[in-house]
Amino acid sequence: MGKSKEIPSKEVKQAEEEEAEAEEEKSFEELGLDLRLVHALNKKGIQKPTLIQQASIPLILEGKDVVARAKTGSGKTFAYLLPLLHRLFNESSPKSKLAPAALVLVPTRELCQQVYSEVMALIELCKGQVQLKVVQLTSSMPASDLRAALAGPPDIVISTPGCMPKCLSTGVLQSKSFSDSLKILVLDEADLLLSYGYEDDLKALSAVIPRGCQCLLMSATSSSDVDKLKKLILHNPYILTLPEVGDVKDEVIPKNVQQFWISCSERDKLLYILALLKLELVQKKALIFTNTIDMAFRLKLFLEKFGIKSAILNAELPQNSRLHILEEFNAGLFDYLIATDDTQTKEKDQSDEGGHVDSRKSKKHPKAKLDSEFGVVRGIDFKNVHTVINFEIPQNAAGYVHRIGRTGRAYNTGASVSLVSPDEMKIFEEIKSFVGDDENEDSNIIAPFPLLAQNAVESLRYRAEDVAKSVTKIAVRESRAQDLRNEILNSEKLKAHFEVNPKDLDLLKHDKDLSKKPPASHLRDVPDYLLDAKTQEACKMVKLARAAMGNKNSSRRQGPRRKFRKSDPLKSFSAEPTKRAGKGRMKREGRNGDDTGKHKKKKSV
Numbered sequence: 001m002g003k004s005k006e007i008p009s010k011e012v013k014q015a016e017e018e019e020a021e022a023e024e025e026k027s028f029e030e031l032g033l034d035l036r037l038v039h040a041l042n043k044k045g046i047q048k049p050t051l052i053q054q055a056s057i058p059l060i061l062e063g064k065d066v067v068a069r070a071k072t073g074s075g076k077t078f079a080y081l082l083p084l085l086h087r088l089f090n091e092s093s094p095k096s097k098l099a100p101a102a103l104v105l106v107p108t109r110e111l112c113q114q115v116y117s118e119v120m121a122l123i124e125l126c127k128g129q130v131q132l133k134v135v136q137l138t139s140s141m142p143a144s145d146l147r148a149a150l151a152g153p154p155d156i157v158i159s160t161p162g163c164m165p166k167c168l169s170t171g172v173l174q175s176k177s178f179s180d181s182l183k184i185l186v187l188d189e190a191d192l193l194l195s196y197g198y199e200d201d202l203k204a205l206s207a208v209i210p211r212g213c214q215c216l217l218m219s220a221t222s223s224s225d226v227d228k229l230k231k232l233i234l235h236n237p238y239i240l241t242l243p244e245v246g247d248v249k250d251e252v253i254p255k256n257v258q259q260f261w262i263s264c265s266e267r268d269k270l271l272y273i274l275a276l277l278k279l280e281l282v283q284k285k286a287l288i289f290t291n292t293i294d295m296a297f298r299l300k301l302f303l304e305k306f307g308i309k310s311a312i313l314n315a316e317l318p319q320n321s322r323l324h325i326l327e328e329f330n331a332g333l334f335d336y337l338i339a340t341d342d343t344q345t346k347e348k349d350q351s352d353e354g355g356h357v358d359s360r361k362s363k364k365h366p367k368a369k370l371d372s373e374f375g376v377v378r379g380i381d382f383k384n385v386h387t388v389i390n391f392e393i394p395q396n397a398a399g400y401v402h403r404i405g406r407t408g409r410a411y412n413t414g415a416s417v418s419l420v421s422p423d424e425m426k427i428f429e430e431i432k433s434f435v436g437d438d439e440n441e442d443s444n445i446i447a448p449f450p451l452l453a454q455n456a457v458e459s460l461r462y463r464a465e466d467v468a469k470s471v472t473k474i475a476v477r478e479s480r481a482q483d484l485r486n487e488i489l490n491s492e493k494l495k496a497h498f499e500v501n502p503k504d505l506d507l508l509k510h511d512k513d514l515s516k517k518p519p520a521s522h523l524r525d526v527p528d529y530l531l532d533a534k535t536q537e538a539c540k541m542v543k544l545a546r547a548a549m550g551n552k553n554s555s556r557r558q559g560p561r562r563k564f565r566k567s568d569p570l571k572s573f574s575a576e577p578t579k580r581a582g583k584g585r586m587k588r589e590g591r592n593g594d595d596t597g598k599h600k601k602k603k604s605v
């Protein structure tokens with residue numbers, strides 16, 4: 001008692017909150033989860049539930065409808081998958097069942113694949129003890145394939161929302177059978193389902209959801225779309241809002257992600273990213289976002305002239321290629337992935353097609369149809385991404401949140417660096433305000449990047465500008481066409497082969513050089529004389545930090561975040577000391593409850 005008086009009250013409060021948190025923590029077993037699943041999780045190295053899992057698993061096991069809102073990377077997938085599997089493991093279904101018992105809806109095919117892999121991995125780890133049939137469906141599948149997949153019927157269907165109404169309207173699935181069998185419906189990434197244009201499909205589906213079906217809605221952000229879906233599908237749900245996704249604006253990005261920005265002209269962006277990557281001032285693996293596919297190719301071509309290999313992920317690639325690129329990146333086969341994201345990219349690139357880059361509509365340029373069910377960023381679980389770089393600023397704050405959410409997932413840490421040109425300043429200010437960056441409070445959530453000294457940038461300027469000139473629009477167009485041709489060829493010719501010989505997929509390398517000439521040796525290496533002492537020191541510290549942190553999801557890194565702050569050079573070192581540089585942006589999580597207040601049932605987590 002006496003002790004607490006000696007400690008400043010803020011620290012006491014913090015210590016108490018931490019203690020309370022520790023006391024509240026329960027194991028998966030204590031949450032009532034089937035032991036087969038607990039063992040499967042242990043085999044995957046997952047020992048303790050995340051906050052959202054702690055809160056949602058018991059409620060879902062009780063059969064309640066649940067709306068769960070928690071930050072990107074907080075473990076929402078297992079939060080619904082584990083109790084869903086528990087129910088299916090333990091509840092017998094009628095022998096005469098003609099349709100699936102569980103339906104998981106996600107906005108994109110990539111997410112279908114991801115959720116499907118997660119379920120299959122869990123079932124595989126319970127080997128011999130359970131038998132569940134799981135299928136993934138997409139709207140583009142022909143009716144015959146849909147019929148074959150639904151024959152049996154499967155226990156779990158993972159699908160985009162357009163698919164089920166298609167199955168029902170074409171008679172592949174009978175409405176009555178569907179209504180009789182369905183026990184659990186999950187709307188995952190609910191904040192995105194409507195923005196991907198699935199409103200009509202979901203309305204059609206809602207008409208055949210039986211009253212007794214347990215409905216779950218998972219979302220990273222709260223929005224009017226989520227509310228709309230909640231009203232359309234759920235019955236008097238429990239609303240779970242993690243403290244960090246409350247009303248408070250600065251709580252939308254995970255605390256374990258440090259956010260930085262660099263101010264530079266549009267023209268200098270290539271120079272700055274070269275400095276960041278070549279001088280190794282950011283940790284690998286890195287996910288680099290551009291707003292258009294052409295910019296992604298320009299960047300890749302530019303970087304490869306300096307011997308920096310990267311791969312591109314975008315909406316015009318065949319689905320097989322996209323999934324394979326994701327697999328390779330997740331497996332750590334290359335360090336830099338350049339991604340174009342969202343519907344905004346699709347629209348922009350499609351409108352670009354008649355514009356400057358593709359004006360001649362070259363016959364050489366295979367006309368790719370952008371995939372409307374593609375979603376590279378949202379909800380995709382990129383493994384071990386340490387840094388997200390916004391080469392171009394997304395066109396809205398939600399895009400920023402979803403991009404940055406690809407790092408710092410679960411108990412991992414991460415950083416983001418945004419390159420902001422004067423033209424992007426307005427939207428960047430909006431983003432800053434959305435994430436709670438308040439200049440008046442002197443609390444920079446997005447801080448100036450402290451490790452890049454101006455003279456280090458200038459030392460690379462001549463080479464960068466010279467090389468940038470050589471990456472012409474024609475070069476970009478040809479590379480984009482060539483890449484697409486290669487991927488289509490790979491995708492179509494090799495699909496059948498890979499199905500039989502999955503290991504041969506390794507032969508496909510997505511980060512190979514696009515330009516015919518190899519990078520010149522004088523560009524590949526940065527001579528020491530170009531680097532000042534401070535940059536060399538910064539570079540060394542980033543390397544040391546990387547070595548200390550390792551590249552794996554280590555459970556030892558699951559401890560308090562302050563430990564990371566102390567050892568992180570981005571916080572303790574500044575090449576250009578500024579008032580703000582090196583200052584921790586992370587505030588202690590608040591305990592804000594649900595923002596609805598209107599619902600009868602409510603739980604704060």
Ligand SMILES: Nc1ncnc2c1ncn2[C@@H]1O[C@H](COP(=O)(O)OP(=O)(O)OP(=O)(O)O)[C@@H](O)[C@H]1O
Nearest residue numbers: 048049050072073074075076077220379381409410
């Ligand atoms: N209890 C846990 N302990 C450690 N890692 C976990 C745990 N639960 C999930 N993970 C891992 O955390 C990562 C992020 O989980 P998940 O994809 O479910 O996040 P999310 O909340 O759905 O994010 P998003 O909103 O971006 O889709 C995954 O790699 C997952 O395997």
